[in-house]
Amino acid sequence: MNKLIPLSFLLIALLVGCTSYYRDSQFNKAYGPVTAIDRRVTAIPPGDISFYNDVRPILERRCDVCHSCYDAPCQVKLTSFEGIDRGGSKNMIYDGSRILRATPTRIFIDATSTREWRALEFHPILNERNQTPKANVQNSLISLMLELKKNNPQPISDLLPATFDIGLDKEGACTTTEDFVDYKEKYPLWGMPYALPGLNADEHKVLTDWIEQGSKITARPEPSQKALNIITKWEDYFNKDSLKEQLVSRYIYEHLFMAHIHFKSLDEREFYRMVRSKTPSGEPIIELSTDRPYDDPGPDKFYYRLRPVVSTVVAKNHTVYPIDETTMDKYNELFFETEYQVTSLPGYEIGYASNPFKVFREIPAKSRYKFMLENAKYTIEGFIKGPVCRGQIALNVINDHFFVSFINPDKVTVSDDTAFLDRVSDNLALPTSVESTIRLVTLWYEFNGKQQEYLTAKEKYEQALFPDNKGWDLSYIWDGDGHKNNNALLTVFRHFDSASVVKGFVGENPKTGWVIDYPMLERIHYLLVAGFNIFGNVGHQLQTRLYMDYLRIEGENNLLKFLPQNKRIAIRSDWYQDTKDEYQKEFEMGLHGMKLETNVTFSTDDPKIEFFSMINKHVGIPIKEHISLGGCPDGQCSDTTSNPFERRADKAFWKIAQLRGKQVQLIPDVAFVHVDTGNDKTDLIYTVIRNKALSNNSFLFDEERRRVIEDDTLTVVKGYIGSYPNSFVKVDINGVDDFADELVKLRDKIGYFNLASKYVARRTSPNFWIESDWHNQKFLKEDPVEAGIFDLYRYHRVSEIFEMKFKW
Amino acid sequence: MTMAIAGCAQKKWVWDSHRRPPESMREDTKSFLQKLVIEGIPYIFPKLEITRPVNGAIFPPKIAATQIIWKDKGSGSNGWFIAFTFSNGRAPIYAYSSKSSYEPNRNLWETIKANSVKGTATISIYGFKSHEGKKVITAASSLKISTSTDQVDGAILYRQVPLPFKVEVKTFRKLKWRLGDISSYDEPPVILENLNTCANCHQGSKDGSLISMELNYKGDSGAQFVAKVSENIFLTDKDFMTWTDLPKSVVLPKTRGLFARLSPSGKYLASTVNEISYSAVTNSDKYSQLFFPTYGVLACYSAETKKIKLIPGADSLDYVQTNPAWSPDEKTITFARSETMNSYHEDVFKIKTNFENKNIHELNEQFPIQYDLYTVPFNEGNGGQPKPLKGGSSNGKSNYFPRYSPDGKWIVFTQSKTGIMLQPDSELFIVPAKGGAPRKMNCNRASFNSWHSFSPNGKWMIFSSKTNSKYTEIFLTHIDEDGTDSPPVLLSRFSSKEYAANLPEFLNIRPDAIKNIHVNNHN
Known part of the structure; x- marks a missing residue:
């Protein structure tokens, strides 16, 4: 009997294989073999459909609402022509059970040609067989899906039929042209747009006509001369030769690598990405494909470049970093007008490059902190809108609504002390220093210990600053550089498996709040943005999630440090109901490192609420958006x-x-x-x-x-x-x-x-x-x-x- | 409590020899009673409690004899002397009973009624016992009754339900419908029984030509029949409509119809539809279930078009609208309304009857639903603006089960702290049909008063109460031109020691107009 089981699996595998082979051969016979097609043309014939003028607006409104970013179903990203040409994959990027790191499949980065994508197991969704109008339509998964929807329109009924699965990880949805006949039979209602009403007749016609005409693509419009001038200026700025300039550029790159950089003097919808390229300014960009921004770029010289964002801009990953005519001066003031020496350039070794407190130890901490604070919303948004922020488990590390404020960079604190941070940099290491791992428990203990040691050191440091045992007063809260920078106060909302961040304290007083200092802000970025590898294994993802607990607690405890000592336990107990004391003590540090009394005077019995109000008044920057x-x-x-x-x-x-x-x-x-x-x-x-x-x-x-x-x-x-x-x-x-x-x-x-x-x-x-x-x-x-x-x-x-x- | 009885007896006396002829009495007892009557009773005695009839009760002229029942446990009485005295000057009538109840024979009863039309008859009960070789009075009490010249027209159709009620075929098969005649000395005859399914509200058209009832027919729990009245009614498919024909939203359970009412002309039926109800079986016999709709709108069925449509003004999805009552001119519907209370259901998509190991009071605390009475123009089914009925709404109570008097002047409704059915504290109120100051009715008994129905001529009203036992009984009250009602008369021959008598309904028919209702293939 036992021998029969593997035999039966073998038989099934053979049958599936045979069916697949048979189908391929049938398609080959009918439409010719699959070959990568070059769809580029210099111009669209008059009367034909233009991708940029006709197709893309429809895709944006009807398709990109789902088919964008890492969680695009079947990795079909329809936000750019390159994404359409790349096609789809049955492999999921978000896979919580992945034991081994996956091969990255970032569009524009990890492969640049259709052939390369096919080698990465992407299947076409446009016809790659004989290019005839009929074959173009019959071999395009897009047109097949659209046709399926047209023939089986969205039921206009009380409820969406139960046959639709709208979960984030639905199965069975990824098919190919060759297997479409099965898909169609099994899921007749699953045409595209999936689980939403179909396209209208005009939209349907535009897309199918474009496909029928061979899905031709013209060259993308180049940036304007004005834009090129700005880009060149900034690329020159980032690619200077001195050690200091190189280190600062590296620092800026590692913080802006996922930004949609917006130059205020350019069009409102024009955005750029800061990338590392094999080619210098003025030449076509060849982006280096490393998993993370601090991964080794290799032995060859590379250049920081500004690459236009050509994909549809979708809200979920649109993290805007604004640059105006004052930005360069600010950078200069922060990084070049301050006295410090860069004696050597740090390397990119694994385990070292992930620790910004080591890599950038020679840049003054205050400069680094002020750089991050200048656009604090962007910095926090990196973790809110970045790839880490997907799914309930990833997100339930934070509360659904909390306020964020920051420690004043101009006060003497650990945020300001470059030497202190250098001394404790080992304890500020992040689990991202460890490549994809499954050593969860030991790493948890290891990093728990480091965090405790860091907090102990921080407390000693602060006790030395405040010998009278009276710690921070309200002036230790950053007021936005004299009430000018509206990044000083932020509000984070978690929406079950996604999140948002907005400027100001929005909504009623929440249960908790964070006060973030530089070491915490930097670690948030390096843990959740720079160091988070979406293609990493389950161990990497869990370690990231678990370490984030420490950062949340640290932020909350920074807030508590402003509140009367005799109230802290009660307040924290309210935040952490139903947790066993011993658990809190051992793993969460509880109120570790908080012996100093506050130097804030309170007049009510609810110091937390009173303090939120004080902060609001202290910062005093009215926010016009999001009036609650x-x-x-x-x-x-x-x-x-x-x-x-x-x-x-x-x-x-x-x-x-x-x-x-x-x-x-x-x-x-x-x-x-x-x-x-x-x-x-x-x-x-x-x-x-x-x-x-x-x-x-x-x-x-x-x-x-x-x-x-x-x-x-x-x-x-x-x-x-x-x-x-x-x-x-x-x-x-x-x-x-x-x-x-x-x-x-x-x-x-x-x-x-x-x-x-x-x-x-x-x-x-x-x-x-x-x-x-x-x-x-x-x-x-x-x-x-x-x-x-x-x-x-x-x-x-x-x-x-x-x-x-x-x-x- | 004590009371004084003195000099109330006349010198001449006549025995009621129906049960206990004086000849059968011991001579000393006879002498004692004679002396008592002739000499009067100059002492103060403990009061015994006459539980039936009630003081002030008005009897219809043709009603069968009532039982007189009293409670006299603490005084040690071993015999009771009953005196009927009349305000019209007729000579008193005396009787003796060795147990704590007494029923006049037909002749005596007719005499009592005949002599209490223009005045009152006083019924006095004296308890006595032997003490040191002598008879002594131990307790006494009296009350007054009178007899109306207003006839009770029509017959009373009611349902008998075994208790505790269980939603199962075994219980359904025990359900009986009896058609009662108040003048009869016999238990009302059964006209419908042995059903395998449940059947509920029943009623007739104003002229008595039609009868209607909710009856699960051939597995259709939304079925309701409307049939012509005849001695033998054979129900077949053609007699049934079904509320399940109403198109409904996918999220709602199957419509079954609830508290449906036939319009006076018989042209329409109005019912709660799209209904969701809370239903629980409690741990007590007397109030063995809690039931109330938490969601629903009103719809009407037209016998002419065979179509069901919602009644605008009573079709809001924000409320549960139920208990429709037709005005006699068919121009208005009064109904009970509450904000939807589907949140009471553990899972509103899996409605089931729950067994709750709690009593009705605990459940009422848990589910404090309250209804207000509203009126809406019927307008041939086109509805109109709903308006709260002044006197039957916004009073911090639950107001429900409105019924119009046949002349359209009054609405009688049930009020309790919460709920809509089987509430221990429920009482009847009467209010002008256009709204006004409500009056608590005199007929209310101590425990549970509801399911009322006017006689066709509007002079009488029946209702159910649990005042005497867990088995609901039917009472009759007289209502005068001003809407003033009398203390009620128990229709004791409609009562049973095994069944609750509920849903009593006057039909404008002779009591023998229907002998049998036969349901063809009702399974």
């Missing part, structure tokens, strides 16, 4: 314009903002509400965010058990927060009060269904794309630089809520 309705007494916001629609809507949304606890259970994580005033110019946008409370963040798993529904809150703001809307809600201005009342009364799933039927653009709604387009256009209008296409990968299906359990 919860902070507007009776819905009368001080900033509200004379627009009567806005005043009316504000009052209605204020009611919603008052909801708490069980009352918000049925509200999605992120909902964009479009208030229709009958005139697009006066239409309004609000974001409703549900902040879900946890008893603690100490565990990777079983989040549901740690939920404290009674402490859930809503944040309702004007404008957009979030890249992954769960719901597009549309409300007529005349019905906005009714909408608020209905939402306030919402108590059960059927009520939610009724409400959704009335107000929500659902996956089965005929007007779905109209709303989706409206939001993307509105976002672009509201914030021409920061806007990107919203991602619909996490867009709710109404019936999801039916499976959930609610408490009343």
Whole structure:
């Protein structure tokens, strides 16, 4: 019997292989063999479809809402022609069970030709057999998928059919042209756009005509002369020869490598990436393909270059780093007008290059810190919008809503002391120094020990600074360089498996807050952005997640250090309910390194809330964006314009903002509400965010058990927060009060269904794309630089809520 | 408690020899009673409690004799002397009973009724015992009754349900429908029984030509029949409509219809549809279930078009709208409304009857749903604006089960702290049909008062109460022009020691108009 089992597997494998071979041979016979096709043309014949003018706008609105970035289904990235030409893969980038590091498949980096992508197991989604109009359509997975949708349109029904799987890791969705016949039979409703309404006739025709015409592509428009001048100037700046200049450029590169650099003097939608290239300025860029920005670039000379972002800009990874005419002066002031020597250039050895406190030890700590603070939102956004930030387990290290502030770089602290940081740099090492590993437990202990030693050293340092035992006062909080830099205060929102960061303290006072100093900020970047390898194995990903616990606790404890010592235990206990004392003591350091008393004077019994208020006043920079309705007494916001629609809507949304606890259970994580005033110019946008409370963040798993529904809150703001809307809600201005009342009364799933039927653009709604387009256009209008296409990968299906359990 | 009885007896006396002729009495007892009546009773005695009839009760002219029942446990009485005295000057009638109940024979009862039409009849009960060789009075009490000239027209159709109620075929098979005649001395005859499925609310058209009932027919739990009244009604497919024909949202369970009411003309049925209800079996017999809808809208079925459509104004998805009641002119529907309470369900998509190891009070605390009465124009099914019924809404109580008086002047409804059915504290209130100050009705008994129905001429109203036992009984109250009701009369022949008598409904028919309802292939 036992022998029969392997035999049967062998038989199945043979059968599958035979079927595959048979199909390939049938396709070969009908359409010729597969060969890489060069689709470049100098010009599109008159009357033919242009990729850039005709196709790309449709792809942006209908396809890139899912097919973008690392989590593009089947790695089909439709945000650029190169992505379409690359095709798809059955291998997933996000794979939580991967034992070994995966081969990177970053577009524009890890392969540059169709042949190279085929070698990396990418299958075509355009016809690569005989180039006839018929074959072009019949051998293109894109046209087959579109046709499948056309023939089996999205059911306009109450609920999305259960046959759709809209999970992040759905299986069986990746097919090839040759296997499409099986896919079609098995999943007749799974045409594209998947689980959303199909294209209209015009859109369908444009895409299929382009494919029928051979999917031709013309050269991409070159940057303007003005842009070239700026790029050249900056590339020259980054590629100077002195040791100091080389080290500073390396430092800047390792922090900006994932930025969408925006030159304020150029078009609002023009962005560049800072890359390492084999070629110098003026020549075509050949980007070095290393996993991480601090990986060894090899023996040959390389150059820092600015490469245009040519893919569709999507909100979920659009991290803007602004550069204006003052930036270079600021860099000079930070890095070149300060007295210090660079005696030698650091290497790129594994385990060393991942530690910025060693590599950049000769650059003054204050300069490094100020560089990061200057665009602190970008720095924090690196971890919020970077590849690390995907999935519930990766995200449940943070609370759903918390405030962030920073230690003043101009005060004497560890952030300012280059020598101290150099001394403790071994203990500031990160688990990213270890390549893909499965030694989880030993590494955890090792890094736990390092963190404890660092905190001990830091405490001794601070005790020496404050012999009277009175530590930080309010002036130790960075006030944005004299109330000028609006990066001084930030708010982070976690939306189950994604997150957002915005400027200012937004929403009501949250459970926790972080005060970040330089060593923490730098480690956040090197742990979660520079050092995070999305192609790393499960061990790497878990180590990253576990170390982040230490950083969160450190940030929270920095906040506690500003609060009265006799209140700290109670406050922290509230943050870490249901954790065993011994666990806290051993692994979380609890209140380790916090013997100093605060030097802040409090007058209330709630010092945490009082301190948030103090910080706000201390920084004193009004933020116009994301006005929180919860902070507007009776819905009368001080900033509200004379627009009567806005005043009316504000009052209605204020009611919603008052909801708490069980009352918000049925509200999605992120909902964009479009208030229709009958005139697009006066239409309004609000974001409703549900902040879900946890008893603690100490565990990777079983989040549901740690939920404290009674402490859930809503944040309702004007404008957009979030890249992954769960719901597009549309409300007529005349019905906005009714909408608020209905939402306030919402108590059960059927009520939610009724409400959704009335107000929500659902996956089965005929007007779905109209709303989706409206939001993307509105976002672009509201914030021409920061806007990107919203991602619909996490867009709710109404019936999801039916499976959930609610408490009343 | 004590009371004084003195000099109330007349000198001449006549025995009621129906059960205990005086000849059978011992001579000393006879002498004692004679002396008592002739000389009067100048002392103060403990009060015994006459539980039936109730003081002030008004009897219809043709009602069968009522039992007189009293409680006299603490006084040691071993015999009771009953005196009927009349305000019209008729000579008193006396009777003796050796147990704590007494029922006048037909002749005596007719005499009592005939002499209490223009005045009252006083019923006095004296308990006595032998003490040191002498008879002594031990307790006494009296009450007044009267008889109306208003006839009770129509017959009473009601359902008998075994307790505790269980949702199972065994229980369904025990359900019986009886058609009662208040003048009969016999238990009302069964006209429908041996069903394998559940059947509920029943009613007739105003003219008595049609009868309707919710009855699960051929497995369709939304089925309801409307049939012509005849001695033998044979129900077949053509007599049934089904509320399940109403198109519904995918998220809702199958519509079954709930608390459906036939319109006075018989042209329409109104019912709660798209309903979701909470249903639990409790751990007690008397209040063995808690049931209330948490979601639903009102719809009407047209007998002419055979179509079901929602009634605008009573179709809001934010509320549960239920318990429709037709005004006699069919222009208005009054209904009970509450905010939807689907949050009471553990899983609103898996509705089931729960067994709760709690009593009704604990469950009411847990599920404090309250309804308000609303009216909405029917407008031939086109509905209108719903308005709260003043006097039946926003009073911190649950108001439900509205019923119009046949002249359209009044609405009688049930009120309790919470809930909509089988509530221990439920009481009947009467309010002008256009809204106004509600009056608690005099007929209310100590425990549970609901399921009321006006007689066709509007002079009488029946309702159910659990005041005497866990088995619900049917009471009859007289209602005058001003809507003032009398203390009620128990229809004791409708009661049973094994069944609760519920859903009593007046039909405008002769009591013998229906002998049998036969359901063809109802399984």
